[in-house]
Amino acid sequence: xxxxxxxxxxxxxxxxxxxxxxxxxxxxxxxxxxxxxxxxxxxxxxxxxxxxxxxxxxxxxxxxxxxxxxxxxxxxxxxxxxxxxxxxxxxxxxxxxxxxxxxxxxxxxxxxxxxxxxxxxxxxxxxxxxxxxxxxxxxxxxxxxxxxxxxxxxxxxxxxxxxxxxxxxxxxxxxxxxxxxxxxxxxxxxxxxxxxxxxxxxxxxxxxxxxxxxxxxxxxxxxxxxxxxxxxxxxxxxxxxxxxxxxxxxxxxxxxxxxx
Amino acid sequence: xxxxxxxxxxxxxxxxxxxxxxxxxxxxxxxxxxxxxxxxxxxxxxxxxxxxxxxxxxxxxxxxxxxxxxxxxxxxxxxxxxxxxxxxxxxxxxxxxxxxxxxxxxxxxxxxxxxxxxxxxxxxxxxxxxxxxxxxxxxxxxxxxxxxxxxxxxxxxxxxxxxxxxxxxxxxxxxxxxxxxxxxxxxxxxxxxxxxxxxxxxxxxxxxxxxxxxxxxxxxxxxxxxxxxxxxxxxxxxxxxxxxxxxxxxxxxx
Numbered sequence: 001x002x003x004x005x006x007x008x009x010x011x012x013x014x015x016x017x018x019x020x021x022x023x024x025x026x027x028x029x030x031x032x033x034x035x036x037x038x039x040x041x042x043x044x045x046x047x048x049x050x051x052x053x054x055x056x057x058x059x060x061x062x063x064x065x066x067x068x069x070x071x072x073x074x075x076x077x078x079x080x081x082x083x084x085x086x087x088x089x090x091x092x093x094x095x096x097x098x099x100x101x102x103x104x105x106x107x108x109x110x111x112x113x114x115x116x117x118x119x120x121x122x123x124x125x126x127x128x129x130x131x132x133x134x135x136x137x138x139x140x141x142x143x144x145x146x147x148x149x150x151x152x153x154x155x156x157x158x159x160x161x162x163x164x165x166x167x168x169x170x171x172x173x174x175x176x177x178x179x180x181x182x183x184x185x186x187x188x189x190x191x192x193x194x195x196x197x198x199x200x201x202x203x204x205x206x207x208x209x210x211x212x213x214x215x216x217x218x219x220x221x222x223x224x225x226x227x228x229x230x231x232x233x234x235x236x237x238x239x240x241x242x243x244x245x246x247x248x249x250x251x252x253x254x255x256x257x258x259x260x
Numbered sequence: 261x262x263x264x265x266x267x268x269x270x271x272x273x274x275x276x277x278x279x280x281x282x283x284x285x286x287x288x289x290x291x292x293x294x295x296x297x298x299x300x301x302x303x304x305x306x307x308x309x310x311x312x313x314x315x316x317x318x319x320x321x322x323x324x325x326x327x328x329x330x331x332x333x334x335x336x337x338x339x340x341x342x343x344x345x346x347x348x349x350x351x352x353x354x355x356x357x358x359x360x361x362x363x364x365x366x367x368x369x370x371x372x373x374x375x376x377x378x379x380x381x382x383x384x385x386x387x388x389x390x391x392x393x394x395x396x397x398x399x400x401x402x403x404x405x406x407x408x409x410x411x412x413x414x415x416x417x418x419x420x421x422x423x424x425x426x427x428x429x430x431x432x433x434x435x436x437x438x439x440x441x442x443x444x445x446x447x448x449x450x451x452x453x454x455x456x457x458x459x460x461x462x463x464x465x466x467x468x469x470x471x472x473x474x475x476x477x478x479x480x481x482x483x484x485x486x487x488x489x490x491x492x493x494x495x496x497x498x499x500x501x502x503x504x505x506x507x508x509x510x511x512x513x514x
Contacts, residue, residue, distance in 0.1 A: 056413045078415040088406045091505045092428045104424065105414045140505060160414075 002070065003031035004196050005055060005164065010064035011221070012050055024050040026221035028064075032213075034163075037190055037197045039207035040224075041250065042217025043258050048200040051222070052166045055198065056080050069163065078106050081157035085169040087149035089141030095152050096137040099124045102160040109160060127155045131185050147178035151185065158189065165190075167199045171206060183209050187234060204247045204254075209236050214250060218257050226253055295475040300482060303475035310464060315483050318449050318461040321377050322487075325384025326445040333389040333441070334434065337396025341430070342422055347397070358390045362448060366455040375456050384448035388441035395437035399430020432506040435499035442491045446484060 007030040014022045024047040032038050040048050053059040054066050057076040066073040081102070089098045103109040103120050113120065128137050131151040141149050150170060157165060167186075171179045187210055190197060201207055207214045208230055218225045228250060232242055277297045283289075284296040291299055304311065336354075339346045362383055369379035403425055411421050453462025461480050468476035500507070 058409060058413055076412050076415045080413060082410065082413045084406060084409075086406060088404070088410055090407070090425070090428070092431070092503075101410075101424070102414050105411065105416045105420060142505070156410075166413075 001033075004034035004036070004069060005030070005032040005198070006067040007031070007051070007054065008064055008067075010054060010061045010066060012047070012054065012059065013062045023221040025054075025061075026223055028223040030215060030224050032196060032198065034196055035194045036213065037199070037211045039199045039201060039211035039214045040217055041201055041204060041207050041214060041254065042222065043219045043254060044202060046217040046219050047222030048217055049168050051217075052082070052168050052198060052200055055164070056082060056166055079163045080166055081160065081162035081164070082166045083150075083153045083157040083168070083170040085172045087141070087146070087153035089149055089152060091140065091142055093140075094138050095128070095133070095141055095144065096121065096124055098141060098152060099128060099137075099155045099159050101156060106160045124155065124159055127159060128152065130189065131155055132181075147174050147182070150174060150178075150182065154182070154186065154189075158193070158195075161193070161195075163195055165195050165197045167197065167201075169201055170199075172201070172203070179203075179206070184235070186210065191234070204250045205238055208232075208243060208246050208250070209238055216250065216253055216257065225257065292472050292474045295478050299475045300478045303473075303479045304482065307476060307479065311461075311479060311483060314459060314461050314464040314480075315487065317377075317459045318380075318446070318453065318484075319487060321380040321460065322384050322442075322445045322449045324377075325381040325448060326388055326442055328381070328385045329389035329392060329441060329445065330438065332385070333392025333437075334396055336389070336393040337430075337434075338400065338422070338427075340393065341397035341400025342418070342426065347401075354390065354393065362387050363451055363455060366452050369452070370456045375458050379456065380449045380452040380460060380462075383452035384445040387448035387451075388445040391440045391444065392434070392437045395433040396430050399433030400426045403429050432499075432503040435495065435503055438495045439492050439499065442495055443488045446488050446491075450484060 007028055010025055010028045011023065012025040014024055016022065028047070028051065030038075030040075030051075040051060042048055050059065054061055055068060055073070057066075057073045060074070068077055069079060071077075089095070090101070093101070100113075100120060104113050109116075109120070125134070125137050128134060128151075131154060133148060133151050133155070136144060136148060136152075141152065144152065150173075154170065157167075171182055174182065183206060186197075190210075197210075199207070199210060204214075211230055214228045214230060215224045216226045216228070217223070228246070230246065232240075232246070236243055238244075238247075281296050281298060284294060289296075295303075336350075340350055340354075341347070365386065366379055366383055369382050373379055373382075400422075407425055407429070408421060411425060416424070449460065450462035450465075453460035454466050457463035457466070461484055465477045465480040468474070468480065
């Protein structure tokens with residue numbers, strides 16, 4: 001079967017005058033199967049976030065091509081949901097209205113949004129409840145804590161039932177307890193809905209806790225230098241010997257990359 | 261403490277007036293140079309009808325000019341803020357336009373439109389549309405790129421991004437500019453009325469100056485100030501209601 005996401009021999013140059021031109025990615029190749037949970041880890045500035053922008057169609061590659069669901073990516077594709085390190089909520093909308101935003105844009109929901117608003121609202125409230133935000137739907141995002149906003153941002157990324165969820169260090173700015181709580185939330189949502197996930201992170205424990213496959217990115221210009229399958233059963237125990245050994249193995253791999 | 265805060269503006273104004281009165285009496289300043297507040301008040305009462313009539317004229321012209329400025333300024337701001345090309349082309353022209361002293365333009369308007377309401381309305385419009393346009397454009401141009409990415413990754417079109425993000429995001433800028441623009445609009449109307457008017461507070465003050473009726477001139481100034489404060493207050497309340505989400509604290513740095 002053909003992979004769901006194919007990144008083949010992609011390079012991306014950020015334009016700039018003379019020396020400020022940066023090659024973010026070079027000959028990056030990665031294949032992701034449908035329904036797979038993939039984590040991309042690597043030293044900071046290795047082009048991990050750029051990789052996500054390529055897959056989502058926000059950026060076009062300088063060389064090479066990206067194929068998602070059998071189609072060459074030529075512009076923003078509508079089957080993705082994205083969440084970023086900052087929750088990026090719209091402060092003039094309530095949490096509920098923030099979560100509903102994608103439905104006002106993405107077809108076929110957008111054209112029937114007005115007439116179907118009740119159903120969509122119920123769906124959004126159910127999703128908010130699933131991430132532990134029941135009772136906060138009508139609050140404004142600035143009345144919520146950072147962790148709560150990030151939960152809401154996850155809901156917004158998932159409300160239109162995207163086939164592909166792209167996460168750019170979404171838990172990076174949270175405290176350790178909230179972070180681990182949200183790992184479990186994300187894992188449960190993924191188990192229930194079986195979308196494909198690409199998670200960019202520099203937290204190896206997070207990668208091993210969640211992903212089926214962990215791909216390691218080289219330092220800039222980034223490319224995928226090694227991939228490791230994680231076949232520990234869910235729910236994973238981050239203190240088990242196998243888990244710790246795997247994290248250490250990845251850690252050593254990245255240390256080598258940084259030194260090289 | 262809260263009571264004191266509410267009373268502060270009144271306390272301050274009363275203090276200022278008392279100080280003025282005392283200074284004018286103490287230094288024996290002639291009335292035709294600087295009338296005492298009590299004399300100005302007398303003038304306000306004895307000439308209440310011409311003052312009211314002319315205030316109404318000025319208020320009406322200001323509001324019409326301001327209304328045009330709000331529509332034109334907002335549209336221009338949206339155009340400048342959402343298109344690089346229009347920004348490049350129009351911005352220098354606008355700045356040049358705004359640098360021209362409006363007093364100098366009034367005689368031209370008089371040649372074109374006579375001394376009626378039109379020059380005053382046009383001047384009010386001209387001085388007040390610029391801050392609105394610039395603020396709306398700034399609001400649009402400073403939208404966080406991450407915010408745009410959220411919508412773009414969903415495949416939103418430019419128009420959708422403008423409606424869902426750009427306009428609500430620049431609302432606080434818009435309302436902040438309205439408070440400035442309304443006071444400027446008064447300045448515009450009164451400039452035009454003083455240069456070439458046949459009615460309005462500006463005209464009244466010019467006529468009073470010609471008669472050496474300084475108390476009436478000051479009465480006119482007072483009325484203008486009060487009108488300005490009232491309009492400002494109205495737009496401040498509107499701002500609070502529309503953009504409460506942008507101001508979560510009390511807005512003070514210390």
